[in-house]
Amino acid sequence: MRSNIAKKKLKEGKPTFGTWLSLGDLHASRLLARLGFDWLTLDMEHSAIDWSTATSIFGAVADAGCIPLARIPEGSHHYIKRALDAGAWGIVVPMVDTVEQAEIAIRAAKYPPEGNRSAGGGMHSMNFGAGVGEYYQAANNEILVVLQTESPQGVKNAREIYSLPGCDAIFIGPNDLRFQMRTSDGAFPSDEEHEAMIQEVITIGKEVGTPTGIHAMSVPSALQRASEGMQFLAVGSDLQMLGNRATAVISELYPDNEEKDVSRY
Numbered sequence: 001m002r003s004n005i006a007k008k009k010l011k012e013g014k015p016t017f018g019t020w021l022s023l024g025d026l027h028a029s030r031l032l033a034r035l036g037f038d039w040l041t042l043d044m045e046h047s048a049i050d051w052s053t054a055t056s057i058f059g060a061v062a063d064a065g066c067i068p069l070a071r072i073p074e075g076s077h078h079y080i081k082r083a084l085d086a087g088a089w090g091i092v093v094p095m096v097d098t099v100e101q102a103e104i105a106i107r108a109a110k111y112p113p114e115g116n117r118s119a120g121g122g123m124h125s126m127n128f129g130a131g132v133g134e135y136y137q138a139a140n141n142e143i144l145v146v147l148q149t150e151s152p153q154g155v156k157n158a159r160e161i162y163s164l165p166g167c168d169a170i171f172i173g174p175n176d177l178r179f180q181m182r183t184s185d186g187a188f189p190s191d192e193e194h195e196a197m198i199q200e201v202i203t204i205g206k207e208v209g210t211p212t213g214i215h216a217m218s219v220p221s222a223l224q225r226a227s228e229g230m231q232f233l234a235v236g237s238d239l240q241m242l243g244n245r246a247t248a249v250i251s252e253l254y255p256d257n258e259e260k261d262v263s264r265y
Contacts, residue, residue: 001138004089006089007090007142007168010168010231015230016038016231017233018039018069018233019041019237019241020239023238023239026056029057030061033061033064038067039090040061042071043237044073045071055086058086062127071092072092072093075095075101075105077116080108084124084139085121086123087123087126089128089143090146093148094173096149097154097157098153099157102161105145107166110140111140119136145167145169146169148170148171148176149170149172150180162205170205171212171215172212173215202229211230212232213233216235216236217236218236
């Protein structure tokens with residue numbers, strides 16, 4: 001059975017780099033899986049991607065030697081079971097604000113006795129190059145569980161959440177964190193306030209020994225976060241890469257045109 005190298009690198013204190021698959025396109029996913037990223041995360045929270053498409057993409061990424069992960073819509077037993085049975089090697093769970101939410105997600109990703117994941121299917125083991133029986137024996141050790149911290153409440157409960165057995169890494173969604181930090185009148189936090197909360201996550205992660213990460217929108221930003229000790233680093237997305245490159249081409253063809261902002265992608 002293949003080993004989850006990304007999980008191994010995280011345990012060894014090494015940084016891992018990947019990107020978000022937002023397009024849900026099989027061709028684009030197959031291409032990116034061959035370029036050298038440690039992992040690719042299919043965004044099933046914010047993109048209209050069905051289970052059949054997800055299953056094909058997980059298989060294509062795994063067959064290319066890369067590690068397929070799923071950012072699920074929410075941390076419920078239903079979504080986690082389906083994503084893992086569809087062949088994802090791990091999950092990224094959004095909006096984990098409480099210890100209870102974290103425990104539900106972790107248990108759903110583990111077979112008994114550590115958790116309550118239901119046994120069944122065959123696509124999961126195929127993506128690991130293993131038989132079903134072998135997969136059942138090793139899955140609890142190989143599946144990567146990444147919990148997202150995206151709110152002040154999540155940061156408040158960070159020490160207890162990050163200390164849970166089975167929490168393999170923490171991932172900050174910087175945009176959602178910024179929105180969740182808005183005051184009652186709708187005002188956004190200052191850049192300094194936002195950064196201070198990010199640094200608090202990094203500090204707590206180091207103190208309890210749990211890797212942290214963030215979604216960075218550029219290579220310099222990702223490398224800077226790695227230098228700060230973060231290990232699970234997403235660099236943009238397939239959609240952003242497409243938009244950035246297409247914008248660069250258009251700006252060369254039509255230099256007098258107003259440049260478009262693709263950062264939101």
